[in-house]
Amino acid sequence: MFDVSLISFSPTGSTFRVAQTIANEWGKRHQHIDLTLSNLTQTVCQSPLAVIAMPVYAGRVPTVAIERLREISSRGAKAVTVVVYGNRAYEDALLELNDEVEDLGFEIVGSAAIVAQHSVVSALANGRPNEADNESIRHFAHSVVTKLSQNEKASISVPGNRPYREGMKAPLTPMVTEQCLGCRACVTQCPTQAISMIDPKVTDLSKCILCMRCVVTCPMRARVLPEPFMEVMQLKLSAFVSVHRENEFFI
Numbered sequence: 001m002f003d004v005s006l007i008s009f010s011p012t013g014s015t016f017r018v019a020q021t022i023a024n025e026w027g028k029r030h031q032h033i034d035l036t037l038s039n040l041t042q043t044v045c046q047s048p049l050a051v052i053a054m055p056v057y058a059g060r061v062p063t064v065a066i067e068r069l070r071e072i073s074s075r076g077a078k079a080v081t082v083v084v085y086g087n088r089a090y091e092d093a094l095l096e097l098n099d100e101v102e103d104l105g106f107e108i109v110g111s112a113a114i115v116a117q118h119s120v121v122s123a124l125a126n127g128r129p130n131e132a133d134n135e136s137i138r139h140f141a142h143s144v145v146t147k148l149s150q151n152e153k154a155s156i157s158v159p160g161n162r163p164y165r166e167g168m169k170a171p172l173t174p175m176v177t178e179q180c181l182g183c184r185a186c187v188t189q190c191p192t193q194a195i196s197m198i199d200p201k202v203t204d205l206s207k208c209i210l211c212m213r214c215v216v217t218c219p220m221r222a223r224v225l226p227e228p229f230m231e232v233m234q235l236k237l238s239a240f241v242s243v244h245r246e247n248e249f250f251i
């Protein structure tokens with residue numbers, strides 16, 4: 001059993017849940033560094049082993065998550081890296097995450113690309129990770145422990161290209177309907193402070209990363225993506241609805 005640090009950026013929760021499934025197999029969670037917070041209260045990895053997890057946005061990891069990750073001091077800890085994606089593709093995301101994590105001085109002992117329900121188009125990988133996925137994730141966590149106990153030093157190679165593909169710029173923000181009560185839950189939850197405290201109906205397009213957190217946290221379901229945009233996305237991603245992507249593990 002290990003003390004474990006969980007470092008994650010997870011606007012709508014699936015990335016965190018995957019990281020938690022891994023960490024729970026290892027032992028006691030020592031700390032959680034939540035990279036959705038703009039002012040990190042903890043910046044030092046306090047455990048000998050960390051799980052570092054991020055979602056995939058347009059085949060990359062979110063820039064804001066990487067910027068905050070760079071504030072973390074590894075203290076030479078070992079790390080398992082995880083990207084979570086919505087059944088389309090993860091492209092350069094895992095490679096990018098691993099490059100950043102190694103630059104911080106972590107020793108990567110395992111990596112994974114895990115499929116979860118798409119946070120924009122829920123028909124993709126609907127209901128995943130399911131029990132079979134969780135079983136494979138737990139099995140991976142155990143393989144890492146075995147590797148550590150055998151003191152193996154095999155380096156991890158993951159798919160992806162450098163230079164990485166171009167990142168995503170949000171073309172729009174969620175819109176706000178008349179249902180809004182002005183509670184400002186979305187304002188405090190937004191990872192990039194894109195929503196105005198003075199008027200929560202106003203969202204700064206230059207800050208919004210379209211992460212969907214405000215959409216899922218609004219108690220009135222008042223924040224929604226415009227219907228024409230959703231129709232375009234559904235059409236664009238329709239080919240991936242019937243595809244069953246397998247989780248991938250690198251150890």
Ligand SMILES: Cc1cc2nc3c(=O)[nH]c(=O)nc-3n(C[C@H](O)[C@H](O)[C@H](O)COP(=O)(O)O)c2cc1C
Pocket residue numbers: 009010011012013014015016055056057058059060084085086087088089090116117118119120168209210211212
């Ligand atoms: C802005 C945005 C871009 C995304 N891009 C991709 C992508 O390129 N490939 C993919 O398979 N899934 C993509 N997804 C789906 C997410 O990677 C997936 O839903 C992930 O589980 C979200 O993590 P979270 O629940 O921790 O927020 C995207 C989601 C969002 C919001």
Ligand code: SF4
Pocket residue numbers: 176179180181182183184185186187200217218219220221222223
């Ligand atoms: S969380 Fe919903 S109801 Fe509350 S301010 Fe934001 S949009 Fe309005």
Ligand code: SF4
Pocket residue numbers: 173174189190191192193194195203207208209210211212213214215
């Ligand atoms: S305003 Fe944009 S960045 Fe902020 S929570 Fe909503 S979708 Fe995410």
